[in-house]
Amino acid sequence: MKIRLDNVIKTFDTFRAVHGVSLEIESGELLALLGPSGSGKTTILRMVAGLEFADGGHIFFGDEDATDIPVRDRGVGFVFQHYALFPHMTVAENIAFGMKVSRVKREKAAIATRVEELLRLVRLEGLGGRFPSQISGGQRQRVALARALAVDPKVLLLDEPFGALDASVRRDLRRWLREIHDELGITTLFVTHDQEEALDLADRVVILNEGRIVQQGTPEEVCREPNSAFVVSFLGDANRLPASVSSGRADLDGAQLAAPELADGPAEVYLRPGDLDWSTTGSGISASVIRVIDRPDARRVLVQTESGHALELDVPPETRVQPNERGFVQIRRARIFARTADQA
């Protein structure tokens, strides 16, 4: 089912959580709402679910205006960050809940068959008789998903679904959710503050900040063509250096970068640690090494430039570099944005 948000606004008391957000989610798409806390992403998700109601604008499910339909009639599956499993029901009873309370009466046997089917789908065969307190966090989240899927929702909504889990469990569950999505083809919207999760899982990522959409696009688009300083720094580690632009060239600490689209004036240069190289000879920004942090896949070098700015760069593990060494930082790739008033 295609979902469309048209200029949706939500205000809590005096705080405007969502400022006129318009968004389309294609049928069968897996879309991530990504943003820092307070960016309004959860509020948007809850409005799509019908757990909150918009103060302005409309939400369409297909052609139907669903803005004022309450959650129990909206036909959504909602998965909560902390699972919200019914603690006094077994796993099987949790999954069966939606079918039992439904207005559509089902045979007991039909419910039991469907529960078995869903337990198989979420790979929890044989655990139907356990209580939620008797299974692990990852298993609980899978039960929560099975419970949401049991009512054949038109759209699946997940609120920070893996936020409360260990890193390794989270990675497995992410891949597995992608498989389930591909198998069922259900329109899915999930909220996360973890950019890695969003990029790993989603067909399309919507990046939010302070209740507004900053950028939306495929993971490739938002990674390769970030449209703002916010997107660059939110999607990953980035060094920020002040620069000044004149006649299409940015000047920073002795290095020159092409900035053909920018007007003259102060600017900010964003540099990813992996886009910087280190050499003891040659050209570039002159700097000295403060510290080296070793990681499995690279060495992170913390340097200070002659003008006193700190930079971080990732160099290949075999690079020989040690503290107090002097050398040059070479820039392979950079993002330059005009400095706006609120960043100053």
Place this chain on the structure above:
Amino acid sequence: MARRVLPGLPLALGITLVYVSIIVVLPLGALIFKAASLGPEDYWRIVSSARAVASYRVTVLSALAATAFNLVFGMALAWVLVRYRFPGRRFIDALVDLPFALPTAVAGIALTALFAPNGWFGSILGLAGIKVAYTPLGIMIAMSFTSLPFIVRTVQPVLEDLDPALEEAAQSLGGSDVSIFLRVILPLLAPALLAGLSLSFARSLGEFGAIIFIAGNQPMETEITALLTFIRLEEYDYQAAAAVASVLLITAFLMLAITNILQARALRYTARG
């Protein structure tokens, strides 16, 4: 064993056992001893006398009615105090404890003044033909007044811990308000409700001060068991007093045992496997 902050097991256990023995077990033991010093026939004659049986009847039925009333009203009160924010909420929250703090005789006198045929409530209810003071209805009102805090104070903390996401999850799965209440909220409150119910009922069985003023104390009609015990004491018939009291004791004990079993069943899901 890891070192604990509080004094070790031998000391802590010793102190608590001595305390429980002196304060709880000894008086109850004396009561049973006294009752047992009657022969079985005398004992049976006293506890099954028409007047005693009438007092059990009026006590237990009033206590049941008062507890049932408190179940509904106490749960609603706890719900409102936990789920809503309104001016005066903290004041009402503090008022709930008043029946605990107030001497029960004072409560009894106040209730009698209100519900007497010429009192504020009594005169209005009298127009509708309802008599409260000096009837079992008055006993019930006194009982529910003194035992209300038990239900509110046991349910309140559990309600506070109840994750609102559970209700939202149930709604998103299509549950109606009634089915969410019956299938999700009530089962989760059940252990606390049972605890509150048993305490409320036990307190109602044993309540004395608040009731004797409003009840009228007509033998066979509005005489409660605790009062009958007191009358036997006044007559220096200690054995008969102990015998009648032992019936109350056994009833309270059985009821607590039953609620414990029910509670264990309701809490089955917390057991880890």
